[in-house]
Amino acid sequence: SAVISQKPSRDICQRGTSLTIQCQVDSQVTMMFWYRQQPGQSLTLIATANQGSEATYESGFVIDKFPISRPNLTFSTLTVSNMSPEDSSIYLCSVEEWSLQETQYFGPGTRLLVL
Amino acid sequence: EDKVVQSPLSLVVHEGDTVTLNCSYEVTNFRSLLWYKQEKKAPTFLFMLTSSGIEKKSGRLSSILDKKELFSILNITATQTGDSAVYLCAVEGNTPLVFGKGTRLSVIA
Numbered sequence: 001s002a003v004i005s006q007k008p009s010r011d012i013c014q015r016g017t018s019l020t021i022q023c024q025v026d027s028q029v030t031m032m033f034w035y036r037q038q039p040g041q042s043l044t045l046i047a048t049a050n051q052g053s054e055a056t057y058e059s060g061f062v063i064d065k066f067p068i069s070r071p072n073l074t075f076s077t078l079t080v081s082n083m084s085p086e087d088s089s090i091y092l093c094s095v096e097e098w099s100l101q102e103t104q105y106f107g108p109g110t111r112l113l114v115l
Numbered sequence: 116e117d118k119v120v121q122s123p124l125s126l127v128v129h130e131g132d133t134v135t136l137n138c139s140y141e142v143t144n145f146r147s148l149l150w151y152k153q154e155k156k157a158p159t160f161l162f163m164l165t166s167s168g169i170e171k172k173s174g175r176l177s178s179i180l181d182k183k184e185l186f187s188i189l190n191i192t193a194t195q196t197g198d199s200a201v202y203l204c205a206v207e208g209n210t211p212l213v214f215g216k217g218t219r220l221s222v223i224a
Contacts, residue, residue: 001216010211033156033199042160043151090211104153104201108117109211 002027002095004107005016010112013083021110023093028073033097034066036089037109043092049076083114117142119206121215123133128222132194136218138204139184141147146207153201153217161189194222217223 003026032049043113047055054067093107119140140151164180194197201217
C-alpha cells in the first residue's frame, strides 16, 4: 500500500498569509486528492490534483484560494491563500491505487490554525 | 509511530444481518476517533467519539469507544444493500489524523 507523508504536520498562521502543504507518496500514483476535515463534519473534497494539468476543483472551491500543483506522479502541493480563521482545519492528501480493487489511502494530515 | 488497524478488511453479509466493524489504535495524545462511510470520493462523517463507554447511535448504526483497550466498534443492525461501502476509522492525536485501511462491506439481497 502507498505510504503518504505531509509537511508541515501542523502550523499556526496569521490571517491574510498563505501556507503551502506538501504531499509526498512513496510510489507513482495516478490519482491524488486534497480534502479538508472540519470538526464534526464530513471530509470535504477540495480538488483532484492532475499531473501536468490544472487541478479539478469541487463546487465551492476555487483555484485562487487553493492553488494546487502536481509536477509528477509522486508529489503535490496545496496552498491555502489569504487565510482567515474559517480556514482552520485538517487538510489531507489522499491517493488512489488499483490492485485487485480501488483503494484509497489518506496522508497523516496537516492541522492548520489561523489566528 | 501512530497507527490505526481495522478489521476485517472486507465482509460480505446478507440483508438483515448485523455486522460489527473493529478499529484498534495506537496514537500519542489521543483526541478523538472518527468513523466515516465512503461510497464515493468524499467520506461521509458518521460519529466522533472522545469518551469511553458512551455509545453513540444514529438509526441502525451505533459506535462505542474503549480508551483503556484502545479500540472502537461500529455496529450496523438490520443491514441493507445501501449500507454497502468502505467504512473508515481515523484517530486524531499528535498526528493530525491517522486513517485505517478501511473495511469494505458488501450487503447482498
